[in-house]
Amino acid sequence: MTDAPRLTAPRLDRQVCFAMYSASRAATAAYRPMLDELGLTYPQYLVMLVLWEEDPRTVRELGEELGLDSGTLSPLLKRLEALGFVERRRSAADERRVEVFLTDAGTALSARATGIPQQLADAAGLTPAELDQLRETLGRLTAALHAPR
Incomplete structure (x- = not known):
């Protein structure tokens, strides 16, 4: 009986994917107390960052920028609208497009997030x-x- 080379199983601590996953969870946890003061979740904060860069943005533009589909983005926008930070409006030029605008409260929030x-x-x-x-x-x-x- 010959000894076949033993396959070495991948080690968790050597996986780039696990390092990224762990770092992402740690970063999100570090953000949590800061964002709690603003009344935002991390995904909501990301939406606000995009809008603070350029306002208004279409829902489609937000989704492309953030890598989110409409099924994920729509509830985020609905909650941000309920918080009074954004307003969604149908485009006058093309009613199929929905534009997202910062409200005065949403604009003011950027100073607190600086x-x-x-x-x-x-x-x-x-x-x-x-x-x-x-x-x-x-x-x-x-x-x-x-x-x-």
Whole structure:
């Protein structure tokens, strides 16, 4: 009987996917107390970030920017509207399009959220250059995994 080479099972601590998953959960947990003060969940915060960059945006644009389908995005927008931060309106130019506008309260919320990225960076303990490199690397990874095969 010969000894066949033994296959080595993948180790959890060597998996990039698990490192990303763990980091994502840790980052979301770190955001939670900051976002609780704003009355937002993390996905709602992401929607607001996009709108603070450019207002109004169509629902389709928001979905593309955030990588969310309408089934996920619609409840987020409904809740943000109930909180008084956004308003959804049918486009006058094309009634099939729904535009999302910041309300005065939604615009004012951005001032309260200004320090959040720095607070997370401080909690991460990484230099600005390390954070930039990490974001760039993750962006390349995301693009590669979304590329058609």
